[in-house]
Amino acid sequence: MATTNISRGKRLAANTDVLAAVGIVSVVVMMVIPLPSFLLDILLTLSISGSVLILMLSMFTVDPLDFSALPSLLLIMTLFRLSLNVSTTRLVLLNGYAGEVVLQFGQFVVGGSVVVGLVVFIILVIVNFLVITKGSERVSEVAARFTLDAMPGKQMAIDADLNSGLINELQARDRRKKIQQEADFYGAMDGASKFVKGDAIAGIIILFINIIGGFITGVFLRGESMMQALQTYTLLTIGDGLVTQIPALLISTSTGLIVTRATSDTNLGHDLSKQLMRSPKALFITAGVLVFLAFFGLPMLPLFLVAAIMVAAGVYLQKNTKQIVVDESAAARETEIEESKKPENVLNLLQVDNMELELGYALIALVDAQQGGDLLDRIVLIRRQVASELGFIVPVIRVRDNMNLQPNQYIIKIRGAEVASGELLADHYLGMSSGIEDESIPGIPTKEPSFGLDAKWISAIYREQAELSGYTVVDAPTVLATHLTEVIKSNAWEILSRQDVKILLDHAKEQAPAAVDDALEHLNLGQIQKILSNLLRERVTIRDMVTILETLADYASGTKDIDRLSEYVRQGLSRQILQQLLGPDKNLPVLTLEPKLEQQILDSIQPSDFGSYLTLDPRILQGLMQSLSKEIEKMMLKGYNPVLVCAPVVRINLKRVTERQLPQLIILSYNELVHGVQVQAVGMVVAGNAS
Numbered sequence: 014m015a016t017t018n019i020s021r022g023k024r025l026a027a028n029t030d031v032l033a034a035v036g037i038v039s040v041v042v043m044m045v046i047p048l049p050s051f052l053l054d055i056l057l058t059l060s061i062s063g064s065v066l067i068l069m070l071s072m073f074t075v076d077p078l079d080f081s082a083l084p085s086l087l088l089i090m091t092l093f094r095l096s097l098n099v100s101t102t103r104l105v106l107l108n109g110y111a112g113e114v115v116l117q118f119g120q121f122v123v124g125g126s127v128v129v130g131l132v133v134f135i136i137l138v139i140v141n142f143l144v145i146t147k148g149s150e151r152v153s154e155v156a157a158r159f160t161l162d163a164m165p166g167k168q169m170a171i172d173a174d175l176n177s178g179l180i181n182e183l184q185a186r187d188r189r190k191k192i193q194q195e196a197d198f199y200g201a202m203d204g205a206s207k208f209v210k211g212d213a214i215a216g217i218i219i220l221f222i223n224i225i226g227g228f229i230t231g232v233f234l235r236g237e238s239m240m241q242a243l244q245t246y247t248l249l250t251i252g253d254g255l256v257t258q259i260p261a262l263l264i265s266t267s268t269g270l271i272v273t274r275a276t277s278d279t280n281l282g283h284d285l286s287k288q289l290m291r292s293p294k295a296l297f298i299t300a301g302v303l304v305f306l307a308f309f310g311l312p313m314l315p316l317f318l319v320a321a322i323m324v325a326a327g328v329y330l331q332k333n334t335k336q337i338v339v340d341e342s343a344a345a346r347e348t349e350i351e352e353s354k355k356p357e358n359v360l361n362l363l364q365v366d367n368m369e370l371e372l373g374y375a376l377i378a379l380v381d382a383q384q385g386g387d388l389l390d391r392i393v394l395i396r397r398q399v400a401s402e403l404g405f406i407v408p409v410i411r412v413r414d415n416m417n418l419q420p421n422q423y424i425i426k427i428r429g430a431e432v433a434s435g436e437l438l439a440d441h442y443l444g445m446s447s448g449i450e451d452e453s454i455p456g457i458p459t460k461e462p463s464f465g466l467d468a469k470w471i472s473a474i475y476r477e478q479a480e481l482s483g484y485t486v487v488d489a490p491t492v493l494a495t496h497l498t499e500v501i502k503s504n505a506w507e508i509l510s511r512q513d514v515k516i517l518l519d520h521a522k523e524q525a526p527a528a529v530d531d532a533l534e535h536l537n538l539g540q541i542q543k544i545l546s547n548l549l550r551e552r553v554t555i556r557d558m559v560t561i562l563e564t565l566a567d568y569a570s571g572t573k574d575i576d577r578l579s580e581y582v583r584q585g586l587s588r589q590i591l592q593q594l595l596g597p598d599k600n601l602p603v604l605t606l607e608p609k610l611e612q613q614i615l616d617s618i619q620p621s622d623f624g625s626y627l628t629l630d631p632r633i634l635q636g637l638m639q640s641l642s643k644e645i646e647k648m649m650l651k652g653y654n655p656v657l658v659c660a661p662v663v664r665i666n667l668k669r670v671t672e673r674q675l676p677q678l679i680i681l682s683y684n685e686l687v688h689g690v691q692v693q694a695v696g697m698v699v700a701g702n703a704s
Contacts, residue, residue, distance in 0.1 A: 037089060037092075040089070040092050040096050041092070041096070043096040043097070043099070043100055044095075044096050044099045044100075047103055047104075048100045048104075050104060050113075053097070053101060053104065053115075054113055054114045056097055056100075057097060057101075057114045057115070057256050058114065060090075060093060060094055060097060060256075060260045061259065061260050063090065064090065064259075064260035064261075064263035064267075065263060067083075067086065067090070067263070068263045068266060068267045070267075071266075071267040071268075071271050080271060081194065083268070083271055087264060087268065090260070090264055091261075091264075094260060094261060095215060097256075098215075101115055101256070102219065102222075102226075114256060115256055137258045137259070137262060138258060169382075169389075171185050171188045171189060171192075181409075293326075293327040293328070293330045294327075296324070296326055296330070297323070297324065299320075299323055300319075300320040300327070301320075303317075303320040303323075304316065304317070304320050365429045366411045366428075366429070367408035367409070367427070367428060367508060367510070368408055368409070368410045368411070368425070368427055368501075368508065369410070369412075369413065369424075369425070369426040369429075370410055370411070370412045370413075370423065370424075370425055370426075370497065371413055371414070371415040371418060371423060371424045371426065372413070372414050372415065372418070372423050373415065373418040373420045373421055373422045373423065374414060374416060375420035375439060376421060376422075376423055376437060376439055376489075376493075377414055378439060379437075379439060379489065379490050380412055387490060388412070388490050388493065389412065391490060391491075391494040392410055392412070392497070394494075395494060395497060395498050395501065396410075398498065399498070399501055399502065399505070401556075402502075402554060403502065403505055403549060403552065403554050403555065403556070404554050404555040404556030404558070405505050405508075405509060405555060406513055406516060406517070407505075407508070408508065408510075408513070410497075419436065421436045421437055421438060422434065422435070422436050423435055423436075423437065423493060425496070425497060427504055427507060427508060428507075432504055433462070433496065433500045434462075435462035435492075435496055436459070437489040437492060437493060438457070438470045438489060439489045440489075441457070441470040441471060441472060442470070442471045442472075442473065442476050442486045442487065442488055443459070443461065443468050443469075443470060443471070443486070443487050443488075443492050444456060444468060444469050444470075444471040444479045444484040444485070444486050445468045445485045446468075446483065446484050446485075447483045447484070447485070451479070451482040451483075451484070453478075453482075454469075454471060454475050454478055454479050454482060454484070455471075455475065456469030456470050456471045456472075456475070457469060457470040461492070462492065462496045463492075463495050463496045463498075463499045464499075471484075471486065505549040505552075506545075506546040506547070506549035506550035509542060509545060509546050509549060510542070511538050511539060511542050514538055514541055514542045514545060515538060517545075517555070517558055518533075518538075518541070518558070518562075520558070521558040521559060521562060525559045525562070525563075528559050528563045531562070531563075531566035532563075532565045532566045534566075535565070535566065535570055536565060536569050536573075536578075540575065540578075541565070543575045544561075544565065544575055544578055544579050545561070547575065547576070547579035547665075548561075548582065548583070548586075550672075551668065551679075553583065553586060553589075553590055554586070554589055557586060557589065560585050560586060561582050561585065561586070563585075564581055564582050564584075564585035565581075565582065567581075568581045576625065576665050579665065580661055580664065580665060580682065580684075583682070583685060584661075584682070584684045584685055587684075587685040587687050588687055590681070590685060591681075591685070591686075591687065591690055594654050594656060594679065595690065598691075599689065599691055600691045600692075600693050601656065601686075601690050601691065601692050601693065602648065602651075602654075602656065602693045602694075602695045603656045603657065603658045603681070603692055603693065603694055603695065604641075604644050604645075604648065604655070604656065604657045604658070604694075604695065604696045604697065604698060605657070605658055605696075605697050606657070606659050606663075606697070606698050607697055607698060607699040610637075610698060610699065611659060611660060611663060613629075614627065614629065614659075614663050614667060615660065615662060617629045618663070618666050625665075625666055626666065626669075627666050627667070627669075627670055629670075634670065637698070638671070638674055638675070640698045640699070641671065641675060641678065641698055642674075642675065644697075644698055645677070645678060647695075647696060648695060648696065651695070654679060655675075655677055655678050655679060656678075656679045656680075657678060657679070657681070657698075658681050658682070658683060658686065659680065659681075659682065659683070660682065660683060661682035661683065661684050663682075664680050664681070667680055668680045
């Protein structure tokens with residue numbers, strides 16, 4: 014039997030949406046179909062109890078978003094009360110009787126007096142319309158406006174916490190969702206307050222319509238005397254109005270309680286008891302004021318009674334406060350003793366952050382929003398830029414101060430190891446000349462940290478003069494942001510972890526699950542990570558994960574060599590690689606290797622368990638580097654990207670040999686030159702120069 018009841022309850026809970034739709038349609042139908050008086054009594058009682066329930070829920074709600082259905086509920090309850098009003102009006106005019114609930118409200122609540130009932134009804138309407146509803150409407154409007162205005166600042170604060178490592182991606186997503194929900198809630202409450210306001214106005218209009226209609230019905234249709242008709246129908250109309258206005262007053266109060274709730278961890282009752290009764294002195298002074306008033310002719314008994322209650326409450330609170338302080342002190346001492354007995358937890362010291370940015374104390378202002386620092390916001394933009402260019406999700410960059418550094422120094426670390434550093438003058442601008450130095454502009458000579466260009470730190474008063482002289486002038490945060498961006502792009506292949514690859518694969522699986530499953534059937538996560546690292550090492554974007562995975566699935570069944578698979582993936586991404594190198598005319602100026610030299614390099618490639626490598630004679634290798642340097646310099650003087658084209662097998666080995674001394678050299682294989690690209694050979698590295 015219990016199992017049957019549980020299953021029925023589950024089916025009922027699963028169909029609540031259908032029940033709600035049927036209920037709303039029924040409310041509308043009530044305006045048209047006459048209802049018997051006994052059913053109307055039940056519905057009126059349901060209206061009152063529902064309003065009391067909403068009021069109680071509003072009082073016990075801690076966060077307004079916990080009652081996010083209130084705006085829609087206000088509309089439903091308003092429509093329900095108006096439907097009941099129409100139904101009771103129909104019965105009053107037709108039968109002169111609308112059920113016991115309306116009759117008892119008309120006779121018992123107002124004592125059967127038309128004048129008293131009319132006055133009480135008008136007071137209720139005035140209180141509801143002018144006091145509670147007007148106030149709730151204004152608070153909702155202001156809250157909605159302030160919430161929308163504060164959204165950008167809150168979003169930036171969330172991004173700052175995310176970048177500093179205080180929260181993770183999931184927590185940041187939840188906070189952003191809550192901010193959006195707050196804006197939607199207060200905006201909806203602003204509109205829902207208009208329903209309550211309209212309900213109060215409709216109540217006044219319906220009152221006078223019912224009185225006039227009832228008087229006409231009683232005198233002209235039922236043959237009653239004018240006084241008897243006025244007494245009967247006015248009393249029933251006032252009873253009807255009170256039955257609907259009291260729930261309306263409760264709903265308006267609920268609305269006011271929800272929209273005026275400030276941030277708190279407890280409900281309204283706890284807040285009131287804790288905040289109103291937290292000061293015994295306030296109770297003693299209030300009691301003294303009451304006693305003082307009693308000696309000026311006011312009734313002594315109620316004043317002395319209330320004063321005595323306040324004094325007793327103040328004495329109790331005073332003793333309770335002292336005991337709480339003693340208990341808290343004892344608990345704190347016990348906790349301190351217990352903590353001192355525990356072995357030191359050193360596990361947190363073992364954690365190594367993926368990326369860190371350490372700042373000297375003079376650079377702390379760059380991250381302090383109160384001092385105008387926007388570095389954290391720039392880091393957010395850097396992460397987005399790298400994601401769009403390389404398809405690589407930069408891990409959280411932890412920013413911290415380091416008092417061991419020089420005041421103007423900063424250090425960039427990857428997994429605890431320093432990879433770059435620099436110095437900034439936070440109150441100066443970095444000026445980089447276009448080739449012609451202007452000695453009239455004073456400054457402190459330095460090197461631009463990202464690319465090692467000659468520059469000088471210029472005071473703010475000379476900024477405009479430097480720009481007019483052709484200098485490129487940037488502020489200190491921009492210098493640091495540019496350096497950080499270049500470090501990330503240059504070291505993305507080292508930063509990429511298996512967990513990052515897992516996230517990329519999960520994202521790709523939403524678009525192309527077959528490609529992911531097929532690739533993972535032949536390769537494990539570590540092998541895919543190494544291939545992606547090879548691509549990032551040469552700044553090849555990995556945004557097109559579908560193409561990468563499909564290429565791996567095609568070739569991984571024949572070989573597990575990471576370098577060879579990386580070359581296959583490069584060929585699959587050749588259009589993306591070439592897109593960044595081509596000019597508007599689709600021409601690609603390149604260097605080539607003399608066939609004899611290329612064959613010599615090819616013959617020197619030796620395979621091993623850890624990949625292939627070159628075994629060129631050191632003198633030949635040195636000559637090759639010199640020849641490449643000369644040709645690269647010629648290309649760059651012509652405004653071309655330094656691009657070398659060679660055989661696929663030679664490409665990756667030659668790149669690894671040259672990437673330290675010639676990091677700017679881009680090496681492509683012949684298989685990466687897709688149809689439609691006009692290749693223009695502008696130079697050749699010959700064997701004679703390399704010997």
